[in-house]
């Protein structure tokens with residue numbers, strides 16, 4: 194358990210890990226002060242954890258868990274495809290892919306970004322100029338997709354946070370690449386669309402059971 198007032202190499206590692214995730218603790222001096230607490234709280238908010246600024250078991254697992262330790266060692270060092278980046282769960286409808294999307298929605302919610310679209314029937318698919326290959330289309334029964342209405346730098350921030358939470362390389366942002374993860378023993382392919390054609394006013398997350 195690390196808290197305000199903690200000192201030592203564990204705090205240094207915590208600060209380095211927070212910084213590598215984009216949560217600035219104000220330096221890695223091994224002293225858990227107010228800026229480190231604020232960074233921990235921001236991380237907890239992004240991960241949908243209880244926001245108390247204390248690094249207890251849940252926050253520790255989310256930050257240092259063995260399945261995502263490799264990723265958190267640095268922004269250029271990503272979790273391998275086929276691993277659960279941690280804290281994701283299958284459930285709900287659409288082959289469990291709806292549940293896998295929940296974390297992205299929680300992150301958007303924490304930023305005050307609204308959900309603007311989920312599943313669409315054939316008429317709506319045609320109306321919005323989409324197609325039946327889309328994860329949004331209700332005919333794709335093992336897929337789920339959510340759009341988050343946001344633009345500009347906040348869109349980039351949301352896309353990065355979602356990428357990190359799902360173990361998607363940030364380099365996938367701006368591409369149509371899909372990334373495969375394993376959640377609750379089932380493989381899911383995740384597509385994060387931002388700043389590609391038609392995706393400048395919303396971030397799209399598509400999940401499909403593989």
Ligand SMILES: [Zn+2]
Nearest residue numbers: 338339340397
């Ligand atoms: Zn979409």
